[in-house]
Amino acid sequence: MTKPPPTPPPAEELAVLDRELVRLDARRSQLLARRSYLLTVLHPPAPHAWAATTTTTTRPTEASSPSVQNVLLALGGVLLTIAAIAFTLVSWGYMGIGGRAAVLAVVTSAALVTPMALLRRGLRSTAEAVAALALVLLVLDTYALYAVTLPEVSGFAYTAWAAALLAALWAGYGLALRKLRGPLPAAVVAAQLPLLLWSANGAAADAAPAPSLAWALLGTAALDVVLAIWGTRTAVRVTATVGAALAGGLAVLLGVFESIVAEGLADAAEPGALLTVAAALALLGAWRVRAASRIGSVVGGLALIAGLGGLIAAAVPSDWAAPAYLLGAIALFAVALVPALRARPPREVLWGLMAASGVVHVLALLSVLPLIALQLTGPLSVLPRIWAGPPADARWALGGDGEYANTNWAAAALTSIMLAGVLLGFARWAAEHLSAGTRPGAADEPPKAGGAGTPRKSAAGLLSRPDQSAVAGGAATALIWAVLVMVPSVADAGYALAVGWQLALTVAMLALVLRPEPIARRLPTAAAVALMCGVVGALSTTALALSTRAATFTVLGVLFTAFIVITIGSRAGLGVRSITGCAAVVWGTALLGAAAAAGDLALHQTAVVIVAVPAVVALLTARLGSHPIAVPLECTGALAGVLALLLATGQLPTLALVLALSGVIAAGTAIRTERRSTAGWLAAALFILATWVRLAASDVQVPEAYTLPVTLPALAVGALRRRRDPGTSSWTAYGPGLAATMVPSLFAVWGAGDWLRPLVLGIAALAVTLVGARLRLQAPLALGGTVLTLVALHELAPYVVQALDALPRWLPPALAGLLLLAVGATYEQRLREARRMRESLGRMR
Known part of the structure; x- marks a missing residue:
């Protein structure tokens, strides 16, 4: 028995098939070309009389025959x-x-x-x-x-009946002549009018029974939805979809308006029913018409929320409307995310329902954010009247002269609680479904055999990203804290109770940072959010406590201690401890400032007290060494030093003292090797500024008094550098120090008429020149010689002017001409001498 031929590998078989197909395509092209030639032979084109005179090229047509x-x-x-x-x-x-x-x-x-x-x-x-x-x-x-x-006959009534009759006639005509494309869409357009005109006729004739405009629009939209779903022609479905969108959208808007202005549950019943029916139609259309899935489901979801929320809002006071509508959004969101959705709507419908619910959630959040911001920033209104006495209660502490005393804080708190609950529920739901990416038992399903359609994804497939659970948990933590912040205003508590509550709440939020592991297991971002809320709460509580002296010292002392404890004992990362350490410096500075204010010290005297903050920070960071937290602490301490300088600007002697103390702190920091390059220059600059400010405070006008304290240390530093690195240029080592004194003194010489300054400056410049020549240093020689020359010219100038006045007018031009002749005669010799001088200077350093 013969064995069958071996089957080639797939790749080889595919290559064989490709070659065979190419060969067949080439053979087919040959056969088609031969067929065209044979047709030309059998059926030659008819000859024309003008064939011999016309060219073979034809002009391209600008419009096709069907277009024409x-x-x-x-x-x-x-x-x-x-x-x-x-x-x-x-x-x-x-x-x-x-x-x-x-x-x-x-x-x-x-x-x-x-x-x-x-x-x-x-x-x-x-x-x-x-x-x-x-x-x-x-x-x-x-x-x-x-x-x-x-x-x-009434025009509205006749037109309504005529439109209905025409729609029926056009529909029958289009169905009878199915090859015509126009009559059926035209029938759909005509069908938009009867109910609307009937409603208009009822409004014109008070006794005529007719639906309201909203119900008429909704009935028209219902007819359009039916045609959009079960229509057999694309033109009919498109026309009906557009009509449903317009009529249904207007019906929903009217229903929402009527629901909002309803004055009681009875008045809200009809718009609620209308919105419910509109939602059902929109969701039906979204379910069955793929092109309208998202927009239809969003409109349907919003209509459901508006209908349910409007009924609840009509039964409660008007300032409770936000939680009423939010309750409807929460119900819709829960239905969209329920794990056992038997109907399993398409992915787009679920997306639309969640989007509609999300829109209402965002609107509810926007309604409470101003009150949360007011609760946190309102106490800042006390800044112009610190320690002026406690306000009447927690609401008066927000400023506005009692403007917010009648605000419904309870409704805002309830809305925040509901939002936080939704976020916590969603965070837990998302965390449970992150591993699989979809709901258990509700994975993407392919279409059943024999049916057409697209796979339907579960709700988890829409929102299950790894970071969404953490984000939702962090937002929920912030909202819970915001609700707790509003408790004193909700309860209309007294001022002392409000301060105590805010302080306790802030310390509690900061305490979460000490041991973040337990809460981080459920809410990974809760610790970071708690720290943020704690810092913001600390600022708000501090501002709230500024109304009385006792509250100020209590709050500042407790918060200062809390930040220190967290910085030392927290198990959180370096970033958290850096923030709390910097906060400890800030609140320590505020505590010192409050103590100085309590001692009736002036601002410039308070500056001397504030200098203690950078000093303590410098000592602390010296112990920390190269620890990463040292740099943020030093920067915050430096800001405290800047604050001290700003407070001392009104008194020059005190400013000089603060500058000098700051220079001492910087010099002490420069002892550390890792800070020497930065703190050393800062210390020198602070000492120089302190000297200048002290001289200005003493009304000293002599420029050398300002420049010599800079020149002498600069020359000493330059000499040390030259000793360590002999290759250093004299311009780098001595140039800045010499110029710091000699240049300002030279300007003073040329601007003054006394004899002592030119004499002293000339002697100093001569000494510098001689030293530069002796040591073969370029910078002292050039600077000293230049200054000496300019001083001599300054002293000789009056005599030159006097001599020039005594000379004849023709003598200066004659002398200038003789000079030019002499220079021209010895030009080459002068160039050689100048070259030798330049080479001599070039050998100096």
């Missing part, structure tokens, strides 16, 4: 329609009743029947144009009938 045809048909239909309108409006009254009836019967019947014959001949576009004309003629016929025979 459609334009011509459209223009013809428009012209016929205009003629029909003109005939109806102008010539109608000149004909008798028989003539009118004949014209109506003949023209309209002909326009309706003609498309049938045209369709049998295959002239579909022409049939469409004639059918459109027939529809226009029907409208004109109904108008003419009303104008002549039924003028006493």
Whole structure:
């Protein structure tokens, strides 16, 4: 028995198939080319008389044949329609009743029947144009009938019945002639009018039974939804979808408005029912019409929330509306996220429901955020009147002269509690479903056999990202803290109780940072949020306590101690301890400032007290060494030093003292190797500034008194650097120090008329020049020689001017000419000497 040939590997078999297909395509192209040639031989083109004179190239057409045809048909239909309108409006009254009836019967019947014959001949576009004309003629016929025979009938009522009849006729006509595309969408457009006109007729005639405008819109939208779902043609479904969106959207808006202005549960019942029905229609359309899934589900969700929330809001006082509507949003969100959704709606519908609920949640949050911000920042209003006495109660402590005494803080607190509960529930739900990515038992399902459709994803697939549980938990923690912050205002507590409560709450939030592990297991971001809330609460509590002296010292002392304890004993990371350490420095500074204010010290005297803060920080960071927390502490201590300088600016002697003390602190910090490069320069600058400020305070005007304290240390530092690094340039080592004194003194010499300063400066410049020449240093030689020359010129200038006045006017030009001649004669020798001098200077350092 022979064995079957071995099957080649898939890759080799695929390559063989590709080659065979290429060969077949090439053979097919050859056969098609041969077929075209044979057809040309069998059926040659007819000769033309002008064939010999015309060229073979043809111009490209600018419009296709169907386009030209459609334009011509459209223009013809428009012209016929205009003629029909003109005939109806102008010539109608000149004909008798028989003539009118004949014209109506003949023209309209002909326009309706003609498309049938045209369709049998295959002239579909022409049939469409004639059918459109027939529809226009029907409208004109109904108008003419009303104008002549039924003028006493209400216009709204007649138009409503006429629109309904025309919609039915057009629908039947379109179903009878299925090849026509225009009549059925036109019937849908006409169907938008009957209920609306019926409602308008009822509003015009008080006794006429008719639905309200909102219900009429909703009924029209219901018809459109039915057509959009079960319509058999795309044009009908699209037209119905647009109509449903417009009519349904207007109905929902009217229902929401009526629900908001309702004055009681009875008044809110009808708009609630209307919104419920609208939500059902929107969700039905979203479920069955894929193109409208998202927008329809969002509108349906919002309508449900508005209906349920409106009923609840009508039964409670008006300032409780926010929690009422939020309750409806929570119910919808819970339904959307329930693990056992049997109906299993499409993913887009779930997304829309969650989006609608999320919109209401965001609006509720925006409604309470101003009150939360007021609760935190309102105590800042006491800053212009610190220690002026306690306010009447917790609400008066927010400022505004009692403006917020009647605010419904309870409703804001309830709204915040509800939002926090939703966030906590969602955080737990998301954490449970993160591992699988979808709900257990509700994974993405492929379409069943024999059915068409798209896979439906669960609700978890929409929102289950790894960070969402943590974000929701952190937001819930912040909202719970905000609710607790509002407790004194909700209870209208007294001032002392409000301060005590805020202080205890702040310390409790900070205490969560000490041992963050237990709460971090459930809410990973809770510790960071607690620290943020604690710091913000500390600021708010401090501002609240500024009304009385006792409250100020109590709050500052407790918070200062709490921040120190957390910095030392917290198990959190370095970032948390850096924040609390800096906060401890800030509140320690505030405590010292309060103590100075209690001692009736002036601002510049308080500055001397505040300098103790950077000093203590410098000692503490010296113990910490290169610990990462040292840098933030030093920066915060430096800010305290800047505050001290600002407080001392009003008194120059005190400012000089503060600068000197700050220089001592910086010099002590410069002892540490890792801070030497930064703190050393800072210490020198502070000492120099202290000297200058002290001299200015003593009304010292001599510039050397300001510059010599800079020159002498600079020269000493330059000498040390030259000793350590002999290759250092003299300009780097000695240039800044020498210029610091000699340049200002030179300007003083040229601006003053005394003899002592030029003498002393000249002697000093001569000494510097000689030292530079002796040590072969470029900077002292150049600076000293330049200053000496300028001082000599300054002293010689009066005599030169006097001598020039005594000389004849022709002598200076003559001397200048002789000088030029002498220079020109010895130019080459001078260049050689200048080159030797430059080389000599270049060998100096």
